[in-house]
Each structure stands twice: as C-alpha cells, then as structure tokens.
Amino acid sequence: MIALASLRQRWRSLLGTTVTLAIAVALLTICGLLLTSAGPVLPDRYAAAPALVRPIPPTDPEAFTEPRPWSADQADALALQLTGITGVDRVVPEHRFYAQLIRYGKPVGEVADASGWSAAALGGYSVTAGRIPEKADEVVVDSGLGIAPGSAVTLLTARGPETFTVSGTADGPGLWVGDALARERAGGVRVIGVLGTRSVDPAKIADVVGSDGEVLTGSQRAALEPVADARTRWIGMQVLLAVSALGAFVSVFIVASAFAFATRRRHRELALLRLLGAAPRQIRRMIHGEVLLVGLAGGLAGAPLGLATAALVGRWLVRTGFEPRTFVIAYQLWVPIAAIAAGMLVSLAGAIAAAWRAARVSPLDALRESALDDRPMSRMRWVTGLLAVAVAGLFGVAATSASGADLGTYALYAAMALTTAGSLLAPAILPFAVRLLTAPFARDRGATVLLVRQHTRTAARRTASTAAPILLSVAFAVLVGGLVQTSTASYGIGRVAAAGAAAVVVPDGVPGLSDAAVTAATGLSTLPTTVYSGSEPLAAAGISAAEDSLFTIGSGDLTAIHRPGPRIPIAVTNWYADQAGWQLGSTHPVTAVDGRAYTLLVAAVVTKGPTPASVLLDRDTVRKLDSSALTASVYRTASGASGLTGLGARELSGAAYAQSTADEDDRLVWVFTVILIAVSAGFGLLAVVNTTMMASAARAGDLRLLRLSGATRTQVLGMLSAETATVVVVGGGLGLGVAVAALAALARGLSAQLGATVPMVVPWTTLGVTVGLCLALAVLSTGAALMFGDRARRLLA
Amino acid sequence: MTSTVTVRLTAVRKTYGTPPAAVTALAGVSAEFTAGSFTAVMGASGSGKSTLLHCAAGLDIADSGTVTIGDTDLAGLNEHGRTLLRRDRIGFVFQAYNLVGALTAAQNVALPHRLARRALDPAEVTRALAEVGLADRAGHYPAQLSGGEQQRVALARALITRPAVLYADEPTGALDSASSGVVLRALRGLVDTHGQTVVMVTHDAVAAAAADRVLVLADGQIVDEITGADPARIAARLVRAEVRA
Ligand SMILES: Nc1ncnc2c1ncn2[C@@H]1O[C@H](COP(=O)(O)OP(=O)(O)O)[C@@H](O)[C@H]1O
C-alpha cells in the first residue's frame, strides 16, 4: 500500500523511467517476436518431394557453406539403390549450376541457378506450353515471364553469356535445361529427391543412405533453404540479440540511476518509516514493490506498442537484408508476456542497489534538522566500482587473445563493465575533473565558475547521476562506431592497397563475376571455391600467374601451383599451415565441389596476401573443379574498363570501392552499427533528459536561495547552463575513455589475429554528434524542468 | 524496580567523536519517568537534550550506563529488536516532517499497525483523529494540513499505538503560539485522559509549563528539576542554571 501511495504521489518524477521501461519492453517484444518467428523455410522447388536426401553438412552451422557434394556418379549410384525401396516412384538427383536470365542487358528475376528438367518434378512443376528441354541449348523458363517458346534468350553462366532457345514454359519460377547439360555443368550433387505415391518409410531410406548423407522429411526439409538465407537469418538473429541485450542493460542502468536518485530525495521519509518501526526488510520490500509496479506499468504500455510495430520492423528487416524474403511474423502470446516479465526483472535489477541503500537509512535522520545525504562515495560503491574495473580488465585481456566474433563481444562486455564502473566511481572522479576543466576560469571574478565548482563538489552524487547517462550514450555510440570501423578498416583498405588498384570491377545485380566479365575487366582477381577436408569446408581461391606477385612467399615455389600434375599443387597460408599442421611437400586428400576426391600437394607457404582463403590453387584448376565458381571483384591498374555491358558488372574507382557499401556484407554491418548506436544512444539520451529534469527539480530550493541573494534570472540560467555543459563534457570525456579502452583491446586482438597492425579507429563524427545531442538535450531539459516545476517557475518569474 | 517506572536511565554517558575532538553530549545522566507522567527536558542548545532522547529511545546507544523501557534493557536488544521496540512501545513527535507525505492523515495514523501487520478497526483511527480535533481531515494529505495539524496527526498516531512512552523533540518548535497551544493541550489530554507517559524536549518555557516536571540539562548533566511551575518561574530558573553551568 505504501508503495502504491508513494507512486501515486511521485508518478511525475518516475514518468521518464516508466517511458524508458515501456520502450525497452516494446523492443524486447519486437525482438522476441522476430526471433521466434525466424526459422528456415522450405524452398518451393522441393515442395513436392516427401523425402529429400542431402550430404552430411559441416559441423559448424555458422560456417554457412554448402555441404560437401556427392559426385554425379555417386549420386546416380545412390539414386539407383533408393529406387528399390517399396513405395518409391522416382529418385531425382538435382544437378544445379549458376545461371541467370539476362534481358536487355540486365539480370531478370530472383532465380540465380538452373537445373536439369527432371528436378522440376521435386517442385511439382510441369510444362504449360511447348515441351521439355532436350537439346543442349534448350531451356524452360517461368511462364510468368511472358516469353514464348521458340524465343532466343541469354543465360549468364559462370562462363559468361550463352544463348539458349526457349523450348517451353513451366508453372513455377526457375530455369531448367536438358538433364545431360545440367549433369555436365553442375559437377556435384547436393540434393537427391525421393518421389513416391504412397508414404515411404524414411527409416528405409536412411538405411540405404547410411553414413553418406541425411534424410529430411516433413518440416526437416526446411534445412535445405539457401545457405545465403540461413546466413541472413543468422545475421538478423545477431542484430536482434545484440539490440535486446543492449536494451536490457541500458534499462537496468537507467532504472538504477532513477531510483538511486529518488532514494536520496526521499531520505527523510525513509528515515521516518524506520523510526516508526519499519524493519529494513520492509523498506526493501516497499522499494521492490514500487519498482515492480513501475516495471509493470511500463510493460503494459510497451508490449502493445511492440505488438503493433513488430510487423513493420519485420518488413524493414527483410528490406534491409537482415531477414530472407521468406520471413513472416508468427504472433505468440507468450512473447509479450515474457517481455513484460523481463521488463519487471530489469527494473527490479536496477533497483537492487537503491533498495539496499534505502534499507540502511538511519532512523535518526528523521530527527535531524537537515537530513542531507550526499556522501559522495560509500565503501560499497568503491568496492563495486573497482570490481567492475577489474571485470572490464579481464574482458579486455580476453579480447586481445580472442578470435572472430568473440572479439567484438568481449570488447562490448568490457565496455559494459567500464560504463558501470565509470558511473559508480563518477562521484569520486567528477569534482576532480570539473576542477581541472574549470581551472582556466578559476581567476574569474564572477560567481558562475565558483558556483559550478562548488556545486559539483558538494553535490557530487547528484552531478554524477546526470553524468552517468551521458557517459553511457557516448561510450556506446563511440564504441559501436569504432568497433566496426576498426575491424573493417583493415579489410577495406587492405584489399585495395594490396592490389594497388585504381579501379575495381564489381558484380552488378548478380552474385559474382563470370569468366567473360573477368576477361573483359582485365585486371587482377581470384576465383574463390571450397574444398572439403572430410566433410569440413576449407576456403580456397584460384589465381593465375599474374596474381602471384600479390603474395609474400614464406617458403616453397608459388609458381609451381600453375603446373598441375596428378596431385594438385597448392600454396597454403602460414597461419592455416600452423593450425592444421600442413607443411611444404605434405599431401592431403580433399573433395572438391564436383564431389570427386583429389590429393593436394603443398608447394608453397605464403605469409601475406589479399584473399581470406587458406588454400591457393591455379585458376584453371578451380574452374575445372567448380564450374559455378564466380569472381568477387577484379582490380584494375587504371579506370576505364570497357565491354562490361550485359555481363552483370560495373566499375568503381579504388577510393569509391574502399568506402562503398557495394559489398553486401559491409552494407549489413553498417546498418547493424546504425541500429545499435541508435538503440544505445537513444536510450542514453532519454536517460539524460530524465536525470537532468530530476536533478533540476531537486535544486529548485538552492536556486531560490540564489535568487534571494541577488542573482538575476539570467545569471541563474547562465550558471545552470555552464554547470550542465561542464557535466556533459566530463561525462562525454569519461565515455570516450571507456570506448577508447575497449577499442584498444579490440585493435590489439585483431592485430594478433591477423598478424598485422590494425589501427584503432575512433569515430570522431559519431562522438561529436552524440556529445552535441547530449548537450542540447541536457540544457533544454534543465530549462524545461525549471519552466514546468511550479516552485521554480515562480522563482524565475 | 517498581512497576510505575516506565523509562529509567542510569548513569548514561555519550561521547561523540574521537579524543582530540571528542564532544561529551551526556556526562552521566540518571532519570526516571513514571507511568502517566509528563516531563519536559530543557537546556541550552547543545546541552544534550536530543542525545538524551535518542538514547532513551534506543536510536543511539549509550557509551555506558543503562536504559530500560518497562522491563526491557535496551542494551540487550539488537538492531531488529530495537526496531520492533520502536514500532510497538515508543511513539515519536518532532519538530516537522512527522508524516509520510504520500499517505493521508488516516493512513499515517494507521501506519504503525500496518508495519506490524496488525488488524486495525477504521473506527479507531477516526476516534483518534477526533480526539485531536481532526475527524474531518482524515482523507487529507500532509501537504494539505498546517504544521500544527500535522503535529496533532502525529499525536493521534501515538494515541492508537498506545506506546509505553511518547517522545517529543521540540514538537512546537516550528509553530506559532496559537498552534503551539492546541498541540500542547492535545499532549496534555493524552496524559490526563489516557495516562500516557510523555517526555518532551523543548526550550520554550511556555511549552515546558504544560508538563508536570521540568529537567534542566547543561553540558550533558541534569542541573535542575522543577515541578508544578509556571512559565515565568521556569524561565527564571533556566537562566540561573545556565549561568551556573
Ligand atoms: N552525531 C553527532 N556527532 C557529533 N557530535 C554530536 C552529534 N550529535 C550531537 N553532537 C554534539 O553533542 C552535543 C549535544 O547535542 P544535542 O544532544 O543535539 O544537543 P541539544 O539537542 O540540547 O541542542 C552538541 O555539542 C553536539 O554538537
């Protein structure tokens, strides 16, 4: 009851906190709905096959590479065995290869591969006009395109543009060629479809397949979604999880500062309750009750907001590329309920310290004339603050020796811990920092500087509460911005610099460049492919003699890879060689994308080069092993490439390329960054407004005294603005410190991982914008608090 | 120990701070407060009045000496025990801010019962408020009451808990003389009609005259005891005590 009554009286001052929690719960609802909705979707082209067999996928699901295929012969043999099972009508190995329909010089539709006509049965498609493809230059296209049988069309394949004749049209999206051509072009097989009239026992299929692959039936078949979709979904998941975690952390932070503040303001009331016989436990329960009610109120407002906007956000994620086109939202009741519960937990977590503190208020303080509580640093605060610094240090050390995605995560954790530490220790640091900052004005004879300095010293904690959200906003905005720039700087610049390129030819509306485009572009390039060691993928790239000079040779002879023998000569990067134990002259059995077995012979070890691939082969060899391999980009020594029209390629200047978001991954990362900055800084700015208003309201008494002692209205406002600006600058400085520390750890980690110095990039623009926003909002809300607080209004009148 | 003695202090000493800068607030105070008595404690500012009250209520712990309330020796209680003692056996009224701002007058009166999770008949709250002349203000918040009215609500609260002893620290210190009169009459009424034991710290001779007995403190010691006196005599004795000290 006391909790409720107290809230009724104080709701205005807790409005900011409630709004924050409402937004956090809305965010959690949206993320929860999106996360639970995101699942693999069975591609239409397999919809009619009750059972599908695929090779064993790689163990790391986050590698996002296709599984090691069967060779065409292996697939045929397996298909023949499967045909013997009772109930099985037909078994179809799918031979699929890269092909895109080109009309008027531009790629058309979303279909980016062709398969043999027999595979059309897996999708349940049939010919609607004309006939099935028989000759090597015949193709069946989607009837929806409005192309009449008998027309000539251009298909862009890995070789380049090729002319086909439309033999017929089918009632579904896709390109189908004669089975013989598909078998020749596709190389390996990654899906075998089983068609049957009656239900076929999957166990029998599994018996036949044995350890050669896995059988997928029913909803399991969704695992055959395109690898690119799985990857997109995974990226989307990372975004949503990061946003949820950040939202929760920031909310805890904001609730903590709001309640710490409120507890200090209610000191006398708490002392009175203690005096009248309230046990510390009762006080704690009361605060918990209050904060749970605030959390519930925020949740009840936030969950509907989340439900209402989830579809919008979902569509946006699809448009941006964080979710595949097949994505739809499934509304589940438990998600908003869980979000509300999480919101309440978050607020409870935020109020732990405040409740603990409130319970320790001395009943004697109710009897003292002035119950001022602004003891800057309690021992507990020192201990937890320094503990947080230690935790941040541990994460920082972990980051310097971590690899891959963990690196960024550790840097983020370090920043979270440092932010916590910063806000805990702020009352100790602030007066000092403010003195330093105002030192140049110390001889000023006016009252402003003196008052600002004294105020931050005597009301260190209140000042610290205002500085904390500024610290948070700046730290996270700068960290996230710097995180991405630091980690991509090495690649983006490295790529172009290594090739010394003046211009770069990149794909335009196609997944990669065909051989014809590469030839027309005349420059340096690699042809990426995958080889499989067992069932594990290994990134490989084909280079021609022209590219040899881009690599620094550690040992062996790089030119040897261009002289193929019975064993395929390769070069290997030194770090992969170290990791896998490969040596000069050692041989290794692998499977290529055509599904056949080969033996690699290590002819050279390279220490440096412009490709992320671990293994280098001759370019022509790659083309033989992987008929669908595409080139990512071609580096030219001069701009002005010609003859690219109709090849799905365009030219960018080197500088434009280095900065461009032409690369799909770069673009996603960039959008991700913007989302994270927006979420963390958005919450932070909300908190800035909240705490500044609370602090200003608490100072009304002080200000009245100032006015009574003869300060003019302008002087009071000027003093407040100066004070706010000082706090923003100090808070921003601390935030920058936090971000720089985390970024330094990240840069060291990246350097260790890449074996090259990665410079730390501090995003100065982001810093400037965030500090500017904080400053504007803080000054405005200080003014607003004074304008709208009625006592204060009178005082300024 | 006679059953009529409600609060007994024996040789209570209290020093604040560490030796070079130590302040002796109470230098061996012994006093008895019998049931149903109304005692005023007077003395110059800094003479130790508040400290005496704090020690007698178990809010502060005496360095030496004993304090008993009823049969309970405060030295034998831990923090929780002292909290329960305050809740169940001690009432407080002080200069200002006696009420929880978020609660109505009636809710403030019922607060100790609520903290103890004891059932309370709403009629009892009304009766207590009526007794201090505030029956019609039950639903008002402290911000809507005058200082004197707030003090009377605090008295009504004490009335309901039936504490063994009611401590008042300058209850009229922030009031004008008219409001003071009302509050003092209400206090007096508590003693006369309900046999409430009251210990009141004040430096107002008029207020002290409402009491049965006046203890005068100087430098942490009881230097005088006046009974049945009017304000003028009390003021005169007070001046003498201060000069002597
Ligand atoms: N918490 C404290 N810390 C230090 N000195 C105190 C404290 N409380 C009281 N004193 C000192 O003890 C003496 C008695 O104080 P107090 O009991 O408040 O006097 P009174 O109420 O008669 O004015 C004063 O000198 C005062 O300064």
Ligand SMILES: [Mg+2]
């Ligand atoms: Mg006093």
